Amino acid sequence: MKVLVIMGSPRKGNTYRAAERIREIIQKKVPVEWEYVMLKDAHLEDCRGCYMCFEKGEEYCSLKDEASPLEQKMMDADGVIFASPVYGFQVSYLMKLFIDRHGYIFHRPRFFRQKALLLTTAGFSGMSDVLKYLNLVARIWGFEVSARVGIRSHATFGPLPPYVMDENERKLQVAAAAFLTALQSGTRSRSKLFDVIGFHIGRAPIDELGDLAPKDHKYWKEKGWLEKGKRFYVDVPVNPLYHAIGLMVEWYMRRRIRKDLRAVIKD
Ligand SMILES: Cc1cc2nc3c(=O)[nH]c(=O)nc-3n(C[C@H](O)[C@H](O)[C@H](O)COP(=O)(O)O)c2cc1C
Numbered sequence: 602m603k604v605l606v607i608m609g610s611p612r613k614g615n616t617y618r619a620a621e622r623i624r625e626i627i628q629k630k631v632p633v634e635w636e637y638v639m640l641k642d643a644h645l646e647d648c649r650g651c652y653m654c655f656e657k658g659e660e661y662c663s664l665k666d667e668a669s670p671l672e673q674k675m676m677d678a679d680g681v682i683f684a685s686p687v688y689g690f691q692v693s694y695l696m697k698l699f700i701d702r703h704g705y706i707f708h709r710p711r712f713f714r715q716k717a718l719l720l721t722t723a724g725f726s727g728m729s730d731v732l733k734y735l736n737l738v739a740r741i742w743g744f745e746v747s748a749r750v751g752i753r754s755h756a757t758f759g760p761l762p763p764y765v766m767d768e769n770e771r772k773l774q775v776a777a778a779a780f781l782t783a784l785q786s787g788t789r790s791r792s793k794l795f796d797v798i799g800f801h802i803g804r805a806p807i808d809e810l811g812d813l814a815p816k817d818h819k820y821w822k823e824k825g826w827l828e829k830g831k832r833f834y835v836d837v838p839v840n841p842l843y844h845a846i847g848l849m850v851e852w853y854m855r856r857r858i859r860k861d862l863r864a865v866i867k868d
Contacts, residue, residue, distance in 0.1 A: 602784055603634040605678035607671075609685030609696030611641040615722040615754035616686045619773060623682070623718070626777035631785070638674065640695040643667050645702050654705040658816045668702040680716045680784050681744065683735045687723035692731050700738055709820045710743035710803070713835045716783040717744035718776060724755035741799055743834065745790065747783030750776035792833050794843045800826075800833050801847035805854035809862070 604627070610616040617637075624635050646664040653661045659669070675681050685696040692700075706712075719735040721728050728751030739746050752769040754761065761769070783790075792800075807817045808827050821827050824834070832839040832847075 603678045604680045606637045606682040608639050609693040616684050622773050623777045648701040659705045682718045684720040687727035690727040706742045708817045712743040717746045718748045718780040721751045722754045748776040748779040791838050797843040797847045801851035805851045809858040
């Protein structure tokens with residue numbers, strides 16, 4: 602089993618130590634290959650917003666950096682830990698850059714086999730916003746998110762009170778156990794409502810835009826995701842009620858997109 606940690610802190614500090622604790626807990630139970638990507642050491646250039654990856658494909662990106670090998674590392678892993686400290690009530694700039702450099706994956710999701718654990722640390726606040734954001738990113742990219750953990754760990758006001766340390770340890774234990782269970786299961790569990798709606802929300806513009814978004818359209822078509830009756834990206838049980846809600850959302854989105862397209866064509 603292989604776990605990859607995408608480390609969004611610029612130092613081996615609180616977030617790194619929390620990830621290390623998760624590693625210890627898991628490796629005590631089973632042998633796991635563990636790798637860190639320290640984003641501060643990765644060569645990632647600033648996204649220039651040229652839209653080339655969306656329109657023609659990521660292989661046409663003019664930036665020659667490590668975005669592509671990092672994507673491959675995630676693909677080769679069984680589990681990915683997205684780890685970021687809370688900086689200014691959000692993910693660190695390193696994590697945001699990493700996400701922007703892989704922005705095309707929001708259009709063409711791919712990590713359906715991999716499990717994710719989301720980890721953040723903060724002095725006092727902002728953890729829920731970071732976890733909410735990482736959850737959105739990971740799930741739209743295709744991951745099954747099996748654990749989310751935010752712990753308090755300030756850096757400047759001396760040691761943490763013992764009750765905070767106990768609470769942190771308990772949270773890390775729970776997250777590590779859930780992540781390990783998901784990794785060991787080897788299968789994908791039933792799709793949640795959020796994921797089913799996400800599939801339909803993604804499908805509406807890609808199908809309606811057609812040749813206006815050729816790369817995305819080809820990708821979705823080749824995967825069979827545009828076929829009528831398709832319920833999700835991969836073959837997992839989908840609650841019929843979730844499917845019905847997804848279809849309604851898709852129908853509404855298609856209507857809006859058609860209206861926009863008609864208005865643009867008229868103009
Ligand atoms: C630039 C910067 C911004 C921060 N912003 C917040 C914040 O918005 N909310 C918070 O509770 N802590 C904030 N902190 C504290 C860190 O989130 C906290 O100490 C975290 O554990 C640091 O993790 P690290 O050692 O892995 O970098 C900030 C720290 C730094 C350096």
